[in-house]
Amino acid sequence: xxxxxxxxxxxxxxxxxxxxxxxxxxxxxxxxxxxxxxxxxxxxxxxxxxxxxxxxxxxxxxxxxxxxxxxxxxxxxxxxxxxxxxxxxxxxxxxxxxxxxxxxxxxxxxxxxxxxxxxxxxxxxxxxxxxxxxxxxxxxxxxxxxxxxxxxxxxxxxxxxxxxxxxxxxxxxxxxxxxxxxxxxxxxxxxxxxxxxxxxxxxxxxxxxxxxxxxxxxxxxxxxxxxxxxxxxxxxxxxxxxxxxxxxxxxxxxxxxxxxxxxxxxxxxxxxxxxxxxxxxxxxxxxxxxxxxxxxxxxxxxxxxxxxxxxxxxxxxxxxxxxxxxxxxxxxxxxxxxxxxxxxxxxxxxxxxxxxxxxxxxxxxxxxxxxxxxxxxxxxxxxxxxxxxxxxxxxxxxxxxxxxxxxxxxxxxxxxxxxxxxxxxxxxxxxxxxxxxxxxxxxxxxxxxxxxxxxxxxxxxxxxxxxxxxxxxxxxxxxxxxxxxxxxxxxxxxxxxxxxxxxxxxxxxxxxxxxxxxxxxxxxxxxxxxxxxxxxxxxxxxxxxxxxxxxxxxxxxxxxxxxxxxxxxxxxxxxxxxxxxxxxxxxxxx
Numbered sequence: 001x002x003x004x005x006x007x008x009x010x011x012x013x014x015x016x017x018x019x020x021x022x023x024x025x026x027x028x029x030x031x032x033x034x035x036x037x038x039x040x041x042x043x044x045x046x047x048x049x050x051x052x053x054x055x056x057x058x059x060x061x062x063x064x065x066x067x068x069x070x071x072x073x074x075x076x077x078x079x080x081x082x083x084x085x086x087x088x089x090x091x092x093x094x095x096x097x098x099x100x101x102x103x104x105x106x107x108x109x110x111x112x113x114x115x116x117x118x119x120x121x122x123x124x125x126x127x128x129x130x131x132x133x134x135x136x137x138x139x140x141x142x143x144x145x146x147x148x149x150x151x152x153x154x155x156x157x158x159x160x161x162x163x164x165x166x167x168x169x170x171x172x173x174x175x176x177x178x179x180x181x182x183x184x185x186x187x188x189x190x191x192x193x194x195x196x197x198x199x200x201x202x203x204x205x206x207x208x209x210x211x212x213x214x215x216x217x218x219x220x221x222x223x224x225x226x227x228x229x230x231x232x233x234x235x236x237x238x239x240x241x242x243x244x245x246x247x248x249x250x251x252x253x254x255x256x257x258x259x260x261x262x263x264x265x266x267x268x269x270x271x272x273x274x275x276x277x278x279x280x281x282x283x284x285x286x287x288x289x290x291x292x293x294x295x296x297x298x299x300x301x302x303x304x305x306x307x308x309x310x311x312x313x314x315x316x317x318x319x320x321x322x323x324x325x326x327x328x329x330x331x332x333x334x335x336x337x338x339x340x341x342x343x344x345x346x347x348x349x350x351x352x353x354x355x356x357x358x359x360x361x362x363x364x365x366x367x368x369x370x371x372x373x374x375x376x377x378x379x380x381x382x383x384x385x386x387x388x389x390x391x392x393x394x395x396x397x398x399x400x401x402x403x404x405x406x407x408x409x410x411x412x413x414x415x416x417x418x419x420x421x422x423x424x425x426x427x428x429x430x431x432x433x434x435x436x437x438x439x440x441x442x443x444x445x446x447x448x449x450x451x452x453x454x455x456x457x458x459x460x461x462x463x464x465x466x467x468x469x470x471x472x473x474x475x476x477x478x479x480x481x482x483x484x485x486x487x488x489x490x491x492x493x494x495x496x497x498x499x500x501x502x503x504x505x506x507x508x509x510x511x512x513x514x515x516x517x518x519x520x521x522x523x524x525x526x527x528x529x530x531x532x533x534x535x536x537x538x539x540x541x542x543x544x545x546x547x548x549x550x551x552x553x554x555x556x557x558x559x560x561x562x563x564x565x566x567x568x569x570x571x572x573x574x575x576x577x578x579x580x581x582x583x584x585x586x587x588x589x590x
Contacts, residue, residue: 003198003201005166005169006077006197006198006233008198010036010040010043017238017239018035019036019239021033021216021241024070043074043081044153045154046074046153047079047082048152048158049149050078050149050153051165053149055079056083057084057168058085058174060085060087061075061085062089064088064089064113064117064121067113068223068244069113071137071146072137073223073242075111080175080194082165082166083165088223089102091224099124102131103128104416107128108130109132110131111135113137115138171195173193174413175197177190177192177416190412191414191416193413196370197230197233197410199409200370201237203393204375205237206379207361207379208262208361208377211262211336211337212261215239216260217242217260217263218263220254220263221265224566225566226370227342256330258332264338264340265338265339266568271346274352279476282508291323294319298315299351300348302352304383324355327356335358337361338360338361340360341371341372344466345362354384361375363387364388364447369412369431371410372391373387373390373394373396373445374387376388381442385446386444387446390443391410393408395407397430402438402448403434403435403451407429411426412431434450436448448464449464455485457485457544458489463545468483468547477502477529477530478530478533479498479499480557481493484576490590493534494551494553495550502526505529506526517555520552521554530550534550551579551585553579555578557575563578
């Protein structure tokens, strides 16, 4: 069957690989399974309910959820089947951003997950004239419930109208409006068609290596982000079961329960997992501690060419048996692959996880490219430190200034109601990604930096901050770092220390540290130790780009506090404004 509309994928699974556990959500301590057949029935029911609510083609319906769940995916396909479009919104953004997005998209209905989001939306609902009703996944007193739409659809008499609506949807039609995180101003509404996303799913799926029959996955990254959303369609297409984690806080416990073969993650999460593993290794003593760090060293030397060559192959086999097998057990024991996206992954982490037979498939893409441009995989040229060859749905070339350009069926229709900004990034069908990179002799793509984030020092030298930041974040002492120095004599950094690790380090070395983050940030021994880390990683950089000075912040950088976007990218302008006193302290004293 042709797979060019997003609701085609569930029909495909029903015909080719139906499952009893197609979608699984934990409710009241119990995993509730929804079979492929039942899921399909509920999608149709939801569509019929929407028709009875008067939903018309091209109406916009917002979905705002704190956690992933089966209801989200039913809602998504139910909306798309009637020719309407969904507008997924990050739950953590400000109420003023809700207001802007919903007015810009002219949202008619909103579906929220819980009372917290409902109250936030209710506070500004009067300012959104197009918004007719709010429904909730959870039971909330006085609020219409998601199940009411399902109940409305129990009567099957209008199913022919659903089928007619489905047939009327064309692959080139708008499927969803996804508003970008807004690191540089107001969010932009990326228009993605059914074809944009469907072609990415079928093309990117070729990069997923074989998994066991009835493979299980676990989902915890926000479905409102295109990365996790296309992965759901891909899982459905491949016939994998999707288990939804209860929350990010319970992900460790849920992974051990589900025993997934595959899941997605962002680099920041993998960094945190690795840091926790290393912290536990530090607590070991004697031969156990020596073995642990020997295995880490073996892992850091990993490469695919080296894996089978003696004597490294023998050391690797031993490290996998004695140490890395325990890592896999902590991830459920059956993990084969982790798909990493949204930001650059440190090559060191890729080496160590791959050495542990937890293979990382690193991908690259933007919301504007329907989530994927290229993917690293054993099914293609697999090179550590790259994001693999472009998937076959798009053509990639490098502009004269090093910018990555991509063209193909995956490239967005444009920005909603914004032809000027669309024209800025689309030229002759090529998307200007804003990323700097290179294609090697095998056609493998390597990202080096964000074009807009590169800056020039007063000496006229260009600096790529992401390269420095990724290198420095290899240090367990550094949680977050932002490199600064545009127009200045030298390069500096504002750093959020890893407070938990530093406190543990202090105990081991007899250094008395309080729980007060301000005191830790100002402690001379802490600053001295972080200077040592900076010196270590500076060695790999040119004289003009080395970090010469730094200041530590007492705050933990977070999405909620405004330091990070929902996809964990630095909000550079806001961070600089928050810590202008530290910035001035660096440069005013030169």
